[in-house]
Amino acid sequence: MTSGITNAQLQQIIEEVERMKKEEQSTLSREEVKQVLEELNLPADLVDEAIVRVNQRLDQDSYEKNLRRIYWIAGTIVLATIAAVFFGFQQRQAKMSQVTAAQDRLTLTQDDGSNLTVVNRQQSPEVVYRVTLAQAPVGDRLTLSCNWTDPTGVIVKQNRYETKQITTPVWNTYCRMPLGSGTTAGTWTVEMFLGDRPLESAQFQVQ
Incomplete structure (x- = not known):
């Protein structure tokens, strides 16, 4: 029995197979392998070992190529996802930066359309800051x-809330503060924020 195929001979066989086939093959026929062995002046009784070892090498190469392809696809998907999230974040930030306060008013709980500048803490249980947003x-x-x-x-008081889903570019919103006998008299300030950005503010007197 002829001794087994060396690594150098195996490499020669693989190169010859690739030259003959011009494309990746997952399996080889006995006749193809015998032809390769004859061209390389190797004993024909090595055909079975050659088939096994060449197919193993081709399978390994195919696996590594597929693995690289999978990594490339996964990397592309991850990068595309990151880009989409970043683009969406930028778009949302751009939208938020366009929001302004078109009008603001101070009223009591029952809005009669007025804009209060003075509030009596003994007679008014609550003051409401109403803001009309544009864009x-x-x-x-x-x-x-x-x-x-x-x-x-x-x-003294902070309101934090999320609006309902906005259905029109002009949007009315408001926040509230309770009043009572313990409320400090003098000039008060109320300021509305969108996130960390100030939108509008107003001052009023508490008596």
Whole structure:
């Protein structure tokens, strides 16, 4: 029995097979392998070993190529996803930056259309800051907040909320602050924010 195929001979066989076939093959026929062995002046009784070892090498090469292809596809998908998320974030930020306050008013709980500048803490249980937004992003929700600052500069009340899904570019929203006998008299300030960005503010007197 002739000794087995060396690694150098195996490489020669593979190169000859690739030259003959001009494309990747997953299996080889006995006649094809015998022809390769004859061209390389190798014993014909090595045909069975050659078939096994060449197919193993081709299978390994095919696996590695497929694995590289899978990594490439997965990497492309990940990059595309990141790009889409970043693009969506940029679009949303652009929409948010366009939102402005078109009008603001201070009213009591029952809105009679007025804009209060003075509120009596003994007679009014609550004051409401009503803001009309312009260029609101239709289909989105907005995260809004209000700070109510007393005459000493202390934020006494904070409202944080998310709007309903916006259905029109002109959107009315509001925030509230309760009043009572313990409410400090003097000039108060209320300010509305979109995220961290100030939208509008107003001052009023509490008596």
